[in-house]
Amino acid sequence: MKSLGAILALALAGLQLLAVAVVVFSSYFTSERSLLEHARSQLYDVGTNVIQHTKWFMSPARSAAELSTALATNQIVRREDRDHLEGLLFQQLRSAPQFAGAYYGDSDGNFVYVKREGDQQYLTKIVDVESAHRALFIRRSDDFADIGRYVDPTDTYDPRARPWYIEATAYRSSIWTDPYIFFTSQSPGITAATPVVGFKGNVQGVVGVDIEIAELSNFLSNLRIGKTGAALILNRNGDVIAHPNPDLLTTKGEGGTLQFPSITEIDDPIARAAFGDRLGPDGVAVDSPIQSDFELLGERFVSLIMPFGLDDIPWTIVLYAPQVDFTGALKENRAQNTLIAIAVAATTALLGLALANRIHAPVRAFAVRSSLISQGEVDPNEPLPSTYKELENANTALVHEISERRRTETEYREIFERASRGMVRIDSSSGRLKRVNESFAQLLGYSPGDLEGVDFRMLLDPEETEIRAEFSDWIGGQKAFGFEAKVLHRGGETVWISFNGIYVHEGGPDDTYVVATIDDITQARATEETIETLNREIAYFSRQEMMGELATGLAHELNQPLTAITQNVDAAQLTIEKTPNRMNDVRALLGEIDDHAHQAADIIRALRALVRKDENVPSDFGIIELVTQARRLVLPEARQHSVDFVLPKGKEIMVRAVKVQVAQVVVNLLRNAVESLALLDSDARILRVSATREGDHVRVVVEDNGPGIDDALELFTPFETTKRDGMGLGLSISRTLIEANGGKIWHERSGQMTRFCFTLPVRGIGDV
Numbered sequence: 207m208k209s210l211g212a213i214l215a216l217a218l219a220g221l222q223l224l225a226v227a228v229v230v231f232s233s234y235f236t237s238e239r240s241l242l243e244h245a246r247s248q249l250y251d252v253g254t255n256v257i258q259h260t261k262w263f264m265s266p267a268r269s270a271a272e273l274s275t276a277l278a279t280n281q282i283v284r285r286e287d288r289d290h291l292e293g294l295l296f297q298q299l300r301s302a303p304q305f306a307g308a309y310y311g312d313s314d315g316n317f318v319y320v321k322r323e324g325d326q327q328y329l330t331k332i333v334d335v336e337s338a339h340r341a342l343f344i345r346r347s348d349d350f351a352d353i354g355r356y357v358d359p360t361d362t363y364d365p366r367a368r369p370w371y372i373e374a375t376a377y378r379s380s381i382w383t384d385p386y387i388f389f390t391s392q393s394p395g396i397t398a399a400t401p402v403v404g405f406k407g408n409v410q411g412v413v414g415v416d417i418e419i420a421e422l423s424n425f426l427s428n429l430r431i432g433k434t435g436a437a438l439i440l441n442r443n444g445d446v447i448a449h450p451n452p453d454l455l456t457t458k459g460e461g462g463t464l465q466f467p468s469i470t471e472i473d474d475p476i477a478r479a480a481f482g483d484r485l486g487p488d489g490v491a492v493d494s495p496i497q498s499d500f501e502l503l504g505e506r507f508v509s510l511i512m513p514f515g516l517d518d519i520p521w522t523i524v525l526y527a528p529q530v531d532f533t534g535a536l537k538e539n540r541a542q543n544t545l546i547a548i549a550v551a552a553t554t555a556l557l558g559l560a561l562a563n564r565i566h567a568p569v570r571a572f573a574v575r576s577s578l579i580s581q582g583e584v585d586p587n588e589p590l591p592s593t594y595k596e597l598e599n600a601n602t603a604l605v606h607e608i609s610e611r612r613r614t615e616t617e618y619r620e621i622f623e624r625a626s627r628g629m630v631r632i633d634s635s636s637g638r639l640k641r642v643n644e645s646f647a648q649l650l651g652y653s654p655g656d657l658e659g660v661d662f663r664m665l666l667d668p669e670e671t672e673i674r675a676e677f678s679d680w681i682g683g684q685k686a687f688g689f690e691a692k693v694l695h696r697g698g699e700t701v702w703i704s705f706n707g708i709y710v711h712e713g714g715p716d717d718t719y720v721v722a723t724i725d726d727i728t729q730a731r732a733t734e735e736t737i738e739t740l741n742r743e744i745a746y747f748s749r750q751e752m753m754g755e756l757a758t759g760l761a762h763e764l765n766q767p768l769t770a771i772t773q774n775v776d777a778a779q780l781t782i783e784k785t786p787n788r789m790n791d792v793r794a795l796l797g798e799i800d801d802h803a804h805q806a807a808d809i810i811r812a813l814r815a816l817v818r819k820d821e822n823v824p825s826d827f828g829i830i831e832l833v834t835q836a837r838r839l840v841l842p843e844a845r846q847h848s849v850d851f852v853l854p855k856g857k858e859i860m861v862r863a864v865k866v867q868v869a870q871v872v873v874n875l876l877r878n879a880v881e882s883l884a885l886l887d888s889d890a891r892i893l894r895v896s897a898t899r900e901g902d903h904v905r906v907v908v909e910d911n912g913p914g915i916d917d918a919l920e921l922f923t924p925f926e927t928t929k930r931d932g933m934g935l936g937l938s939i940s941r942t943l944i945e946a947n948g949g950k951i952w953h954e955r956s957g958q959m960t961r962f963c964f965t966l967p968v969r970g971i972g973d974v
Contacts, residue, residue: 238533242508245432245532246497249510249525252431253495256439256523257514259425263304264519267398267415268380270298270308288318292330295320296350298415299328306388306395306418310402311365312411321416327353333363365412374399374412382519385419385447387456387464393420394447394455394466422448423455435527438477442520444469444485446477469524476502480509480526490522505530576604628724630662634681634709637661640719649703649726651696667692667700681720684709690727702728824947826969827865828858829897829904836872837895840880844893847884852894859897859904860969863947868966871940871951875908875962878936882912882960894959903949904968909961921953940964 295308299320307321317333323345330344341361345354365371373381383397399414426437427450439448445466449455454473459465467473469481479502484490495512509526622629628646630639638661647654650665657665663674670691680687688706695701707722830853837844837851844851861868876893883891896907915921922941944951944964951964 241532242529245508245527245529246510249431249435249497249508249527250495250512252429252437253510253512253523253525256426256429256437257512260422260439260514260519260521263421263425264382264396264398264417264419266302267305267417268382268400270301270305270398270415272380272400273298288316288332288334291318292320292332292344293350296328296330296346300348302417304417304421305415306391306393307416308414309365309416310411310413311368311371312402313366313409315364315366317363317365331363333361333365370397370399370414371412374401374414375409377401378403378409384443385441385445385466387466388416388418391418392456392464393418394423395419419448420452423450423452426450427452431525432527432531434531435525436477437523437525438474440469440481440490440522440524441466442522443489446472447521449474449477476507476526477524480507481511481524484511490520492522499529508532576601625723628703628726630722630724632662632681632707632720632722634718634720637663637678637681646724649701649724650693665693667694681707681709684711690731700728701726702731824862824864826860826862829861829868829906829966830854830856830858832865832869833872833895833897833906836869836876839873840876843877844880847880847891848889849880849883849891849893852892854895854897859899861904861966862969863949863966864943867943867947871943871964872906872908874936874940878962879908879910879912879960882914883910886912899968900965902968903965905963905965907961907963909956909959911958912960914955914960915953922951 291310295310295318298308299305299322305322307319309317309319311317315333315335317331319331321329321331323329326348328346328348330346332342332344333340334342339357339359341358341363343356343358344352347353370381370383373383378401380398380400383399385394385396387393388395395416395418397414397416399412401409402411402413404410422439426439426448429437429450431437436450438446438450441447446455446469447466449472451474455466456464457467457471468485470478470485472478479500482498482500484492484496492511492513495510498509498511500507500509506529507526508529509524511522511524514521514523622641622643625643626645628649629643630646631641632638633640638659639657642654642657644654647657650657663677666674673689673691680689686706686708688704690702690704692700693703704725704727705722706724707720709718710721711718833854837853841851876895879893883893890911893908893910898905922937941951944966948967949965951962954961954963
């Protein structure tokens, strides 16, 4: 039993819990979206900051190279004066701590190079291609003091073969080389190079500045993106040139040389996932910022990929951060709010239960009283205790409903018990009789008590196998159904019944049954069988009468081939006796004898098909062959009146019907057409027969150009005829036979032609 009070309390608590949950979760999702948008905005700000820092970090190198180039080009510092050139490069190197070295190489292969070496010390390398010692090395202090020299005559360094010299000469403008690992310091770096162009447009040399970019990795490691986010910098070929963890930036390539790791190979799975599969055959191609979210090992991340946007530095920055860094506190707050909502709902449920119990008390009392009234233990007319007005109205409606239901049940019971027709109630799941009336019990020779609980299928005749098999589907099909079948009387006799049932559903799934009316149709079935037998006899006698009318013509038709056979036999015997060597003539005579014999056989076969006793058994046969045989029977009469026969042509069409009955219909229609044409005052007497397939049926048309039929004549009605000596049964019998074989027959007018049509099912559609 369900308590209305408990339902009210739970509903109240559930609604409150739902309302709080909606508020909590909607606020959570709104806040989460805002925080994630903030996270993406923060990534963009950090990326912009990294780009600005890199620009600030690297621009002095290009400025220094361009300044030195300008001084050399304008001969403020002569290129041939290597001491002054060394001093210029020394000053440039001291101006920016990120510079690793500054140098100048000319078109002849001479080279001046100043680099940092240790703390507060510098090393100058001067290559003079015309000097005997080839390469001079000078150690200098922070104040440019000479603290030691040595020479290396084996040094073969040629600046013109270096990438920075080749690229600057080719582009004739300031260039940045791709980042690489400096051989001496094993640190990542990049070179800014500017060509020195003479007044005649020739390149006289190139000034270069080496800058170590390890400081960029240190800068990235100090960035704060959420709690655990990170940023890294990629070169255009996909190499990672700056990373918060500098230990990941070097790897050994072929020959043991140090090189940068590719973004697809670096030992940072989060960085690889953040960049995705955007590295193509031509390297990194990112023209604008790309924001995306991705998941790795069950954790969600936000990411941003953006190009540097600097003139000729084709670098890309990749930033990522876990979403939980921004939404973690929000999720914790959501869990707390959910617990608070559950506590509030539980408290509200307890209070609501007490309130609902108080409100529900009159309803509970009303339910108890209604149950007692339904069981007949309380008079419904007794006054109702003081209660809600709505319950008073419900009590009035309930009393009226109970009275109406009792009256209906009484009427139904009286009708069921006293009905002159058999009535039964059958369980829809088992097929057993739940209740039967006296009329049905008497029909089978039992008492009602004997039949209750019996499976209805056990009452059916054993021959009713199809109905037994389908009965379960019928009673469970939730719709009306009916059938005619044989059942067994208690004494063993067979009784024909007509069963008409309807499906009834009352309340629960177990309150389903079938109510059926059952009529005894044994006498009606016997009458139908008698009528059917009489119809077959009438049809048979009609064929006999027809054959009597055709006898004279058929005798003449048979006499012709028989006379020809006799004459040909005499001629063959005489030929053999007189001239034994004329065997070809004898063979010709025998062939004519065979043709006439087949002609006589066709007439006899058609005659036999028409006059044999009707067994009412459908079979498969060709309709065109049957029309040809029927023509044989009316051909003498047709020849007498000069009627031109037009028979159906084309492929044979097989039909399913009782052949002798269809033959009788065809012969009757052909004779009617010939008799009608006999009255035509014209030499053009045409009788045409056609057969065509239309879907599942074949359509046969018999038409003639005779005078037609009077419109006042009611065709297919017994005893309606225009013949003086006719009985008027031909068309009536034809309609009965065609309909018994599953077809239709009708008359229609088509221009000057009188047309009778009928249909039959084709073979394979089913038995008639």
